[in-house]
Amino acid sequence: MKRAISSRTALGVFIALLVAAPFVASAFTMTLLNNIGLATLVVLGLVLLTGVAGLTSFGQAAFVGLGAYISTALSAKVLPLPDALLWMQSPWIALLVALVLTALLALAVGSVTLKLSGHYLPLGTIAWGISLYFIFGTLESMGGQTGMSGIPSLNLFGVTLASDRAIYGLIWVAVMLGVAALHNLLDSREGRAIRALKGGMVMAEAMGIDTARMRIVVFVVAAVLAAVSGWLYVHMQRFVNPSPFGLGFGIDYLFMAVLGGASNVWGAVLGSTLIVVLKEWLQGLLPVILGRSGNFETIVFGLLIVVLLQRSRDGLWPYLARLVPVRARRLQIDATAEPLPRRPMPARHEVVLDVRNVTRKFGGLVANNDMSLKVMAGEVLALIGPNGAGKSTLFNQVSGVDTPTSGSVQFRGHEVTGRGSRHIAGLGMSRSFQHVRLMSRMTVLENVAIGAYLRGKRGVLASMLRLDRQEEARILAESARQIERVGLTAQMYEPAGALSLGQQRILEIARALAADPCLLLLDEPAAGLRLGEKQALGDLLCKLRGEGMAILLVEHDMDFVMELVDRIVVMDFGQKIAEGLPEEIQNNPAVLEAYLGAADEENIPDTALAAGAHHGQ
Numbered sequence: 001m002k003r004a005i006s007s008r009t010a011l012g013v014f015i016a017l018l019v020a021a022p023f024v025a026s027a028f029t030m031t032l033l034n035n036i037g038l039a040t041l042v043v044l045g046l047v048l049l050t051g052v053a054g055l056t057s058f059g060q061a062a063f064v065g066l067g068a069y070i071s072t073a074l075s076a077k078v079l080p081l082p083d084a085l086l087w088m089q090s091p092w093i094a095l096l097v098a099l100v101l102t103a104l105l106a107l108a109v110g111s112v113t114l115k116l117s118g119h120y121l122p123l124g125t126i127a128w129g130i131s132l133y134f135i136f137g138t139l140e141s142m143g144g145q146t147g148m149s150g151i152p153s154l155n156l157f158g159v160t161l162a163s164d165r166a167i168y169g170l171i172w173v174a175v176m177l178g179v180a181a182l183h184n185l186l187d188s189r190e191g192r193a194i195r196a197l198k199g200g201m202v203m204a205e206a207m208g209i210d211t212a213r214m215r216i217v218v219f220v221v222a223a224v225l226a227a228v229s230g231w232l233y234v235h236m237q238r239f240v241n242p243s244p245f246g247l248g249f250g251i252d253y254l255f256m257a258v259l260g261g262a263s264n265v266w267g268a269v270l271g272s273t274l275i276v277v278l279k280e281w282l283q284g285l286l287p288v289i290l291g292r293s294g295n296f297e298t299i300v301f302g303l304l305i306v307v308l309l310q311r312s313r314d315g316l317w318p319y320l321a322r323l324v325p326v327r328a329r330r331l332q333i334d335a336t337a338e339p340l341p342r343r344p345m346p347a348r349h350e351v352v353l354d355v356r357n358v359t360r361k362f363g364g365l366v367a368n369n370d371m372s373l374k375v376m377a378g379e380v381l382a383l384i385g386p387n388g389a390g391k392s393t394l395f396n397q398v399s400g401v402d403t404p405t406s407g408s409v410q411f412r413g414h415e416v417t418g419r420g421s422r423h424i425a426g427l428g429m430s431r432s433f434q435h436v437r438l439m440s441r442m443t444v445l446e447n448v449a450i451g452a453y454l455r456g457k458r459g460v461l462a463s464m465l466r467l468d469r470q471e472e473a474r475i476l477a478e479s480a481r482q483i484e485r486v487g488l489t490a491q492m493y494e495p496a497g498a499l500s501l502g503q504q505r506i507l508e509i510a511r512a513l514a515a516d517p518c519l520l521l522l523d524e525p526a527a528g529l530r531l532g533e534k535q536a537l538g539d540l541l542c543k544l545r546g547e548g549m550a551i552l553l554v555e556h557d558m559d560f561v562m563e564l565v566d567r568i569v570v571m572d573f574g575q576k577i578a579e580g581l582p583e584e585i586q587n588n589p590a591v592l593e594a595y596l597g598a599a600d601e602e603n604i605p606d607t608a609l610a611a612g613a614h615h616g617q
Contacts, residue, residue: 004325018172022165030164036276037171041229043256043268044178045222051262053218054198056122058250059129063223065136065245067230070098072240076151078141091154095231099224106223110216129250136242147241154235167236181464182265188463189456196450203437205421208454217460255301261317270317337477340455342516343428345548346377352519352550358397358407367393369575380551382561385571391554392434399431400424430517432508434524440497447496448479451514479514486510501528522553526560538564
């Protein structure tokens with residue numbers, strides 16, 4: 001087994017190679033390195049946008065062009081400016097203007113495009129990418145399709161960066177700053193929210209994450225990184241025309257992200273290096289073999305991507321990581337960190353949740369019919385019934401995932417009918433899911449920390465600049481406490497996907513508890529748990545009840561239900577058929593008929609219900 005090196009050592013070696021390159025590399029190699037650096041800046045944005053957030057974009061080359069053309073318009077003195085604004089005709093001022101205008105345009109485009117889903121989203125990015133490309137070609141003041149030259153070189157501290165070797169350092173400083181910023185972002189509260197987007201909107205919104213905002217944030221960050229690349233490109237070439245900013249280059253950037261490993265920041269460097277070098281090599285080799293010139297390398301890239309998607313959808317970075325193992329830095333838990341503030345719990349027996357006459361219709365199907373129930377602080381209420389009775393549908397009405405056709409849902413005195421999961425989560429409701437929804441590649445600790453999202457305030461910029469460390473330490477310490485509370489301390493640094501189904505359900509509860517709720521909605525929490533795990537879960541829920549928390553659970557394990565809950569509501573065909581103490585429910589004729597009359601034998605209750613198990617046994 002190969003001995004792993006530390007991440008700091010690996011980074012040090014990489015930086016040393018970058019520093020040595022200008023002293024030993026040929027002029028052609030320096031050009032290649034500059035092109036790799038410029039491409040890496042764009043692909044870093046795609047790693048965040050596509051690999052992490054799961055949003056496919058073919059239009060990033062257009063944002064490169066935006067940075068290039070805005071900078072050209074100012075620094076090449078194309079725009080007629082009044083004397084009072086002549087100070088803006090500096091490449092460095094042009095950079096700031098390009099970044100601001102690109103961010104604003106990305107905000108406008110993203111607010112429309114990101115409302116699309118499925119295959120419509122990449123089609124939308126193709127549409128505006130092509131539009132911007134043709135707009136560049138219509139700018140006659142900048143040479144139209146022919147282009148224009150005469151763009152000034154950059155000047156840094158009195159040194160003119162007129163050659164590839166001179167501008168090399170600036171390009172790679174920008175790349176390393178981009179890498180550091182994205183690493184910092186992904187290792188933060190906001191970064192976990194971005195990563196949670198891949199887990200589905202329902203889960204993310206239930207944790208209090210504004211998914212629409214996060215999608216636009218990553219879109220704008222990716223656009224700004226592309227604009228920086230365009231600014232550097234145009235001052236390196238000192239020439240601009242629309243050709244490098246078309247759809248073909250947008251596809252190339254996406255190739256780079258997929259080839260290197262779209263889910264890893266360093267995959268951007270690997271993919272950019274491989275595609276840029278391979279493109280240069282193939283452009284020289286293929287005409288010799290085929291006897292004609294043309295863009296045959298595009299065919300090779302297409303075949304390469306098809307094979308890669310079949311064999312390794314995570315790209316080539318995992319193979320390199322196995323070849324040169326690097327020890328990942330483990331998140332540190334600061335036991336001395338100040339605890340996060342907690343919301344005051346409601347008074348015992350206060351009505352926390354009041355569901356009044358909720359009806360939900362899907363066309364002619366009535367999934368919930370005039371459903372009413374109340375959950376009080378310090379109480380465990382079970383919602384039971386045969387499969388298809390409408391329990392999960394009612395959960396969705398209560399938690400804001402869906403909106404009732406009629407009726408009212410009040411939570412802690414607030415009318416929350418149709419308000420949405422994020423709003424309701426902010427009031428103190430947290431939940432688990434019938435089908436486990438976790439980020440399988442994130443550790444147990446990181447998954448639980450997603451639940452504490454609303455308990456932090458630091459934003460994206462603070463995360464990138466590492467100004468959120470104190471808050472992050474508090475969030476991780478709180479997450480570790482909840483993990484210990486549910487008995488998963490030994491698995492804290494394991495990927496969530498490596499846990500058993502029972503452990504994953506327990507992990508979901510820990511994530512819900514990290515939100516500091518006063519009402520916990522648990523959808524079949526005991527499913528897949530072994531006997532000992534069920535007993536531990538029962539003990540935990542009893543402890544939470546003793547602390548004044550209200551718990552509403554859907555469960556099919558009648559032994560578990562009868563021994564734990566205070567009251568039971570029974571549903572059948574979307575409506576309530578019984579409500580009362582466990583002793584009353586287990587002998588209720590309507591309940592017995594609903595269960596024993598079910599066609600599916602799995603719906604027949606456990607012997608605890610049939611034989612009359614007693615509450616508290």
